[in-house]
Amino acid sequence: MKRWLPLSIIAATLAVAGCSKAPNGDTNTSTSSQVAKTTANEAYLALADDYFNHDLALNPISATYVGINDYNDQFGDQLTDKWLKQRHQLNKGFLAKAKKIDRSQLSQQLQLSYDMFVYNRNLDLVEETFPARMIPFNQFYSPLFSMAQLGSGGSFQPFETVEDYQNWLARLEGFISFLNRAEDRMREGIRSKVVLPRTLVERMIPQINAQLVQDPTESLFYAPIGQLPESFSDADKQRLTDAYQSFISEKLTPALLDLSVFLKDEYLPASRGSDGMWGLPNGKLWYQYLANRNTTTEMDVDDIHELGLSEVARILAEMDQVRQTVGFKGDMAAFFDYLSSDPQFFFDTPQQLIDGYMGLKDDINQVLPDYFDVMPKADYEVRAVEAFREKSAAGASYQSPAVDGSRPGIFYINTYNLRAQPKWGMTTLSLHEAAPGHHFQISIKQELTDIPQFQKFGGYTAFEEGWALYAEYLGVEMGLFEDPYQYFGKLSDEMLRAMRLVVDTGLHAKGWTREQAIQYMMDNSAMAETDITAEVERYMAIPGQALSYKVGQLKILELRAKAEQALGDKFDIKEFHSQVLLTGSLPMAVLEDKINYWIASKS
Template structure:
């Protein structure tokens, strides 16, 4: 009953949103015709102000309570009150506290009169209500039994935090003590993770064998015979010169002891657990369908990542249609460059000819820095609002480069002390073709993830949860839309660079087919790999990493295309409705200046904007 109620609640949130927004538009456009008295108007204004204050206080309370529950997240959003805490996302206490947090705030927000809020806060209300419902549905499924994968893991996160180049500050002695305390919490987590995975074994909720095989070398790469060789020793290698000799000596001694006597043994124990105990009982099935209640779980994950209620079978069909369309476009490029051979031969040429690849890792990084300047020169023509924060280009760290994605983005520090990071995986240069650079930069950096995420963090006058919340369909949909915008920006005049754009779009279209194939239709890892080989020029190493990524985080890969298609359809609708009144810069402002939005909420916002522009 609880599951059915929550599923209906999500639909009701979206349905009520639509009706309420229409009422708000009528109210805004027809208020003078009603002829209400000034006293009634003042009473209404006072009520609205009171309701808005109550809503803002509620979401502010929630954000503060959420940061207490998620101390590492607090560090990432620039709140340093909990930098000494690790948190306990696998403990029974955490699970109870998370449930209580979401149920209590769900009940509180339902008491708020949405119709008395401003249009902007109505959007915020819809986001908040949606989040609470989705979070409660999440509790139905035992994700705690699979606390690690090779793509996203607490271990990877902690190494990055300890590098001194992520969100964890290392400026004072207190900062160093805070990190040591957080590491102690992480050490306890490695033991609890094994207990949760044991529960998963008993419940038949375990990772696919190949993913376990990827995790083991990641953990072993962190094992060293001396603390000074550990990645967790980096803060000691970079002790500030301003520290006294006594402080330096004390911190060096305490960190060395912590790493040698507690941290390395804990990671060794975790690695041994995966290799000797977990690997033999890992599952043979590659998709979520192989788990208890797996198909329902996967449909929920698809809903959550796409912020839609689209059935996975429908998503699969959209993917097949998009793959066919993009293949046709690719063949036109083949004809344009007068390649002698069919499309598969063209793929083979682009994937192997030396002229299409760098031979030096730094040359690849430098090439992206040159592209950054070229793209930045065009951006003012298309955007009124641009981020204050800059971004830099860096190679993926060596310990995770073998299984990491080809590229990724890390947001800038909230206080402006650190730029965003556009990570490029330089492990296999044959997986980083020159013809794919423009579209990748547009997606990961500007005006893709860097614009959307940095602008969101820099917003003022919106609740904090909006500044730091995220919806994959919105963020990845925007980044894929940004690739498409490169055509208008004149960045794809070179047919090979345009082919790169099509190749990346093909990747996102194939994801709709492969992700649903793996998790809902019983595809094997090998079937998924072969499908991607048949329909793209991607390097085999990239294809394998992609497929294993979909196996690890089901549903996430669906969000790119679903989000892009929604943004493109809203833009086409606005252009048709507004004609000469359509302003592309203003449209981009509408998309980017409320934070990350569920698809239904974004739809309502843009339709309201269209009406006001008329």
């Protein structure tokens, strides 16, 4: 992929080069300076895209997700010593190359990009010092699920040509090799006492067993055969059908059975009794790293815990105001029970829930133009979470649209337990996952044309989840929470993010048990116990990720308040949102630098 210098940079360079004069009147000096800046910009863009291309070669599934089909037949050699060494050399080498570029000669926008690039390489090099390779997957993030989604025919993996179908079989061969490597790394983890909590292993075994089918046509991985294009010849259809059936029966199912036996007989007995990272060798330091990486801050985990306690108390007080507004006579515990059990707050069928979200989409779309100058070209649709993952999936999630525009974004709703999907939570969930939350931020980022590729397709959880939580807050200004029960839903979701600060740090830094974490969330929310249990086990599986939401939201709100105060009548909410969204996902410190620059430019 050749990288061309953005027109905006070329135009700006030509304009300055043609009109500016150095203080001594020497136009040659000014022109020389602009040539240096242009050269620096070109060098950095080439470097960033060179890294991106090398990284895709190491991570071929990532290439498929960003619409590059050169590696669709490969799974990748992750977990091998060779791959780990190549990743180290990639990060170390490109960090050294980046440091040879004079940052001061870059355009303002590319200075932000440069800071991100260097930040990422340093983080990746530190990450290598921790033994993540020994815990290659868990019940929440599983390659089994991601491969099943890719092979469904409705995701990023193309199934349009005979070669596409052959590529998928080849990728599945790589997946089987990965499963074998994963077992070896998990055995290494057993020897080093770097293993998952017992509860999570108990969740993983039935997930795998559910894929052990006797009839290959019942496998999730047989789905592409049910979608064979009519244009294929009868011979090709028969050949592919036979190939998929034999592969599932003779290779895939035995590999999954082997993994299931390994987990049950070897890994489960060696799994750890502690529910948090404090129970791992060097676990507290590892967790502090993950907390900093996910929040893109240097906050100490103890400070994050205290912030969470403070936010929980504040939100509880607002919830009590809602209780009084609707005239509920009982205490907060009774109010929580009422909201989580009264039939009026729940749909009777999954389709009613999906239809309700489609109606909300129309309502929200009507007010968006008052707050945004820029909107994504891609649309989104609402879908139920697939049956094969609904028992362990989150209540909702978002999948970005295809880069080429061939598929819209997807707002997934988990319809497995309708009592975990109250009507009063719908507005805030739609704002968060769809528009103007994840759908806006991620789709707009993918559609940008004047930033390096790694910015279009990379991201930071604190920015992305912080923006989505900010989008919930924005719903208040949009007038979408006039119903007090819907406003309670907004508070309930905000409470979830505040509790995460307490529970995640409690589990991993303060020795909390799974049961303590579950009880804390039950005491402070109206969430269904099944939902709470899945949440807590998610925090156990992916430490630190849950911290990013509230930390990111509070930083965006802080920067907005700062801009409003500094600019007064010059503050424009649409312009602020464009400043936040139009350079992709940023670390919090880089976003702060950008907003400060914008404020100064308008003052």
